[in-house]
Amino acid sequence: MSEDAQGPITMIRTPVDLEYNISAGPDLTLFLRGLKEEKKLYGRRSPNGDVYIPPRGACPVTGQPMLEEVEVSDHGTVTTFCLINIPIEGQELKPPYVFAAIILDGASLPLFHMIAGIAADEARMGMRVKANWKPDDELVLSLESINYFEPSGEPDADYDSYKEHL
Amino acid sequence: MAELCAVIGVGQTKHAAIRGDVSIPGLLREAAFRALEDAGITFADIDAVILGTAPDQFEGIMMPELFLADALGAVGKPILRVHTAGSVGGSTANVAASYIESGLYDRVLTLAFEKQSESNAMWALSPKYPFQPPITSGAGGYFAPLIRAYMRASGAPDHIGCKVAYKDRVHALKNPYAHLHIEDISIEKVKASPMLWEPVRYLESCPSSDGCAALVLAREEVADRHSGPKAWVWATEMRSEPMQFAGRNQVLPQAGSDCAKSLYKKAGITNPQAEIDVAEIYVPFSWFEPMWLENLHLCEPGEGWKLTDNDETTFGGRLPVNPSGGVLSTNPIGASGMIRYAEGALQVRGMAGDRQVDGAKVALGHAYGGGSQFFSMWIVGSDKPS
Numbered sequence: 001m002s003e004d005a006q007g008p009i010t011m012i013r014t015p016v017d018l019e020y021n022i023s024a025g026p027d028l029t030l031f032l033r034g035l036k037e038e039k040k041l042y043g044r045r046s047p048n049g050d051v052y053i054p055p056r057g058a059c060p061v062t063g064q065p066m067l068e069e070v071e072v073s074d075h076g077t078v079t080t081f082c083l084i085n086i087p088i089e090g091q092e093l094k095p096p097y098v099f100a101a102i103i104l105d106g107a108s109l110p111l112f113h114m115i116a117g118i119a120a121d122e123a124r125m126g127m128r129v130k131a132n133w134k135p136d137d138e139l140v141l142s143l144e145s146i147n148y149f150e151p152s153g154e155p156d157a158d159y160d161s162y163k164e165h166l
Numbered sequence: 167m168a169e170l171c172a173v174i175g176v177g178q179t180k181h182a183a184i185r186g187d188v189s190i191p192g193l194l195r196e197a198a199f200r201a202l203e204d205a206g207i208t209f210a211d212i213d214a215v216i217l218g219t220a221p222d223q224f225e226g227i228m229m230p231e232l233f234l235a236d237a238l239g240a241v242g243k244p245i246l247r248v249h250t251a252g253s254v255g256g257s258t259a260n261v262a263a264s265y266i267e268s269g270l271y272d273r274v275l276t277l278a279f280e281k282q283s284e285s286n287a288m289w290a291l292s293p294k295y296p297f298q299p300p301i302t303s304g305a306g307g308y309f310a311p312l313i314r315a316y317m318r319a320s321g322a323p324d325h326i327g328c329k330v331a332y333k334d335r336v337h338a339l340k341n342p343y344a345h346l347h348i349e350d351i352s353i354e355k356v357k358a359s360p361m362l363w364e365p366v367r368y369l370e371s372c373p374s375s376d377g378c379a380a381l382v383l384a385r386e387e388v389a390d391r392h393s394g395p396k397a398w399v400w401a402t403e404m405r406s407e408p409m410q411f412a413g414r415n416q417v418l419p420q421a422g423s424d425c426a427k428s429l430y431k432k433a434g435i436t437n438p439q440a441e442i443d444v445a446e447i448y449v450p451f452s453w454f455e456p457m458w459l460e461n462l463h464l465c466e467p468g469e470g471w472k473l474t475d476n477d478e479t480t481f482g483g484r485l486p487v488n489p490s491g492g493v494l495s496t497n498p499i500g501a502s503g504m505i506r507y508a509e510g511a512l513q514v515r516g517m518a519g520d521r522q523v524d525g526a527k528v529a530l531g532h533a534y535g536g537g538s539q540f541f542s543m544w545i546v547g548s549d550k551p552s
Contacts, residue, residue, distance in 0.1 A: 010186065016226070022296050032297060050412035060411040080318075082310030083364035084303045089289045092300035099301050099363075101311055108412035114301050125318060142297040159318070166315035166417055 024141075027055040030069055032141040039133050039145070041072050043107055050108035073105035074131035076149070077157040079165050083120050098123045102149055103165050110165055113143065117150030126162065128154035170550060171266040172389035173397040173511040174273075175205025175382030181345040181496045184283040185376035190230055191237035193378050194279055198238060201275065201380035206394065209239025212382075213271035218248040218258030218278040219500035220535075226285035238275065250406075252448070254278060255379065255503025256533030256542025260402040262383050263544070267399075272388045278504035279378035287374055287499060303363065306371055306451065308537065310363035313453040316417045317365065322456065322471035324365075328356040330452035331370045331494060333480050338491025340520040345375040345496040370452040370494075377498035379505045386550075397511035397529075397546040401432035409537040416538055422461040425541040430463075433545040434552065435528075438463055442545075444486050444513045444523045446506035447532040450493045455479065459487070462532065481523065489513070489521040503533025507544055514548045 024032055027044060031054040034042040043053030044066040050059070051070050058065055081100035098120055101110035115123055117132070129149040139145045177200025179185065185193055194217075202208055215238050222228050231247040238245070248258040255278035262276035288304040295302065302308070316322070335351040338344035348355075351369075359369040389396050405425035407414070414420075426438070435441045445464065449455045456470030464485060465473050473479050479487040488494075490509040493502050510529030512518040518526075527548045534541050 020296050028297075046412070052412065060408040061413075080311040080315045082307060082314065082366070083361070084301075084307055085360065085364065086303060086306070086362040088292050088303055089286055090294075091292065091303065092294065095303075097301070099303065099307055099311070109410060109414070112301065113299055125314070142299075144297075144299050146299070148299075163319065164413060166312075166319070166415070 025057070027057050027066070031055055035143065035145040036139045036141050039139065041074055041104060043070050043072050044068070045070050051106055052109065053104065053107045053111060070106065072107045075152055076102045076104035076107070076129060077162050078115065078123065078125060078127040078129055079103050079110050079162045080125055081115065081123050083123065096120050100149065102129060103162055111143070113146060114148045115150070116148040124156070126156040126159060128152045128157060168269045169267050170386035171263045171383050171399040172386065173381050173399070173546065174384045174389055174392045174394065175201040175207070176508045176511050176517070177201030177204060177380040178343050178505060178508060179378045180343055181375045181377035181498060183345065183373065183375060185281065186283070190225070190227070190279070190281050190284070191234055193281055193376060194234060194277055195237055197277060197279070197378035197380035198275060201382050204394070205382040205392065207273070207382065212239060212243070212273050212275045214244040214246070214265060214274050215240040216246045216248065216258060216262040216265065216274060216276045218254040218504070220251060220254055220280055221290065223290035224285055224287045224499055225281055238277070250535055250540045250542065252499055252535030253503050253533040253540040253542045254500050254535065255505065256507060256531060256544070257404055257503070257540070259381060259504055259507045260404055260542055260544060262381070263399050263402050266383050266385045269385065272385055274383045275380065276383060276504070277378055277380040278501045280498035280500040281376045282374045282498060283376050306363040306366050309451055310366045312417050312538070313451060314365055316453060316457050319417065320456070320468050320471055323475070325353070326456060326471045326474055327365070327370050327452040328353050328367070330449065330455040330474055331356045334449070334488050334492045334494040337480070337489050337521060338495035341490045341495070343496070344491040345373050345377070346491070366451050372450040372493045372497035373495070375496050375498040377496060377501050377505070379501050379508045381504065381508060381511065395515035395517065397514045397548070398550045400434070400545040400547050400551040401429050402544045403429035403432065405541045407539050409539050417457060418461045419538050421539060422534065422541045423463070425543055426462045429543045429545060435545065439465065439485070441528055442485065442530050443526040443528050444489060444510065445530040445532065446488055446490060446492070446509045447530070448493055448503060448506060448534050449488060450497060452494060455487060458532065462530070486523045489518065489523055503542060506533055507531035511546050514546050
């Protein structure tokens with residue numbers, strides 16, 4: 001034993017890595033190819049008329065198989081959001097940034113992305129936003145094909161128009 | 167139900183940011199021995215051990231239950247792990263109670279724990295999800311937008327969150343087991359703390375704790391022979407729902423509302439606002455107090471914040487909420503639900519020390535988990551259910 005060993009060992013760092021291999025299946029393939037190859041957002045209509053994005057095989061409300069594919073807009077409304085100020089181990093984005101729930105025009109539930117192109121304290125519920133896409137040669141099989149959402153310049157949406165989607 | 171179930175022993179650790187003096191088995195044994203001592207029995211009297219903890223990455227240790235059987239006197243006996251994310255402390259006790267109620271076992275030891283200092287829960291809750299932008303930032307990042315939605319929908323004034331945060335930290339000063347004892351806490355101090363996930367401030371958020379809670383449950387005939395005070399389980403209930411579906415109310419989820427209604431019905435409670443004396447509910451971020459008061463039908467819709475604002479949720483109020491200091495003062499995630507249940511049991515047994523609510527006869531324990539999608543609840547009473 002080395003002479004400078006003193007007391008019990010209290011901590012050994014043993015990092016573990018996880019690497020995912022994803023079989024996307026038909027619905028996710030539709031969504032991811034849309035993002036990478038067409039700069040479009042595809043969802044799927046459920047038997048009760050709701051449009052899910054990303055699309056999925058079965059409706060979580062009715063349990064029924066989903067119906068036809070539906071293209072939704074890359075414009076939408078911020079339903080709610082928070083301003084993230086806290087640094088976290090492993091975080092890729094440098095705070096502060098705005099984490100938002102955005103209901104795209106034509107979709108029935110929000111997706112989550114970040115808002116940029118404004119001062120952080122200008123974010124608000126009901127703000128109209130549009131996707132800021134990556135250049136064509138940088139598009140990927142991921143929602144990261146959208147850099148962020150930014151103000152579209154349209155007037156804010158009425159609270160009543162999105163209050164059922166919070 | 168074939169058998170009535172009673173809590174005859176309650177134990178918990180001294181909760182802290184880092185319990186470096188004990189291993190995970192040592193942490194569990196501290197709570198287990200206190201519960202057994204309270205019940206006046208030993209491991210030899212236990213028929214089965216049912217334990218719960220949150221997702222493995224919160225500790226960085228896969229399936230810790232595999233090495234806990236010997237530490238918990240369970241060699242040669244059944245040991246079972248329950249897993250429902252943050253609500254697991256509640257659902258574990260519910261599962262344990264169901265084994266008693268079924269008549270299968272006489273006495274069950276149930277525990278829930280988390281030793282968060284072994285890993286980093288904030289990191290564990292913020293992975294880079296496949297094909298998503300890297301925007302997650304812990305539980306606060308997920309729940310803060312829901313809090314903003316509640317603030318908008320209810321029209322509650324901004325100070326309500328700070329008031330809850332202050333109130334629960336004052337309560338914690340009465341609880342020797344609580345992790346946080348902030349002697350100089352004030353509303354001004356909460357207000358001045360940094361916005362971590364605006365609108366949620368640092369002092370409006372729960373800490374990260376090491377801790378364990380343990381309960382000894384017994385069936386009626388065994389409990390009746392036990393000399394100490396009992397907490398009789400009037401009803402247990404659980405509900406779940408998907409994290410995302412069109413039209414989902416994430417602020418006041420259907421599953422939470424349905425769970426509470428069914429719980430009260432099973433317990434024979436027709437007017438929860440009048441019949442429940444004390445509530446220990448899972449409030450990891452301050453605004454969840456008024457949100458859950460509404461979801462649990464403990465006030466009129468849209469009025470949860472008024473109970474808080476009118477001091478109805480502290481000692482002397484209409485419904486003291488989290489007299490222990492709650493999750494805002496102690497959050498070993500997997501244990502937090504069972505601590506709620508344990509504190510409710512202590513209240514109706516008249517054993518809550520300085521944090522005792524005078525005359526408490528009926529208590530609600532509540533836990534939730536995931537994206538507000540798993541709910542576990544129970545009602546315990548000083549007397550057997552009528």
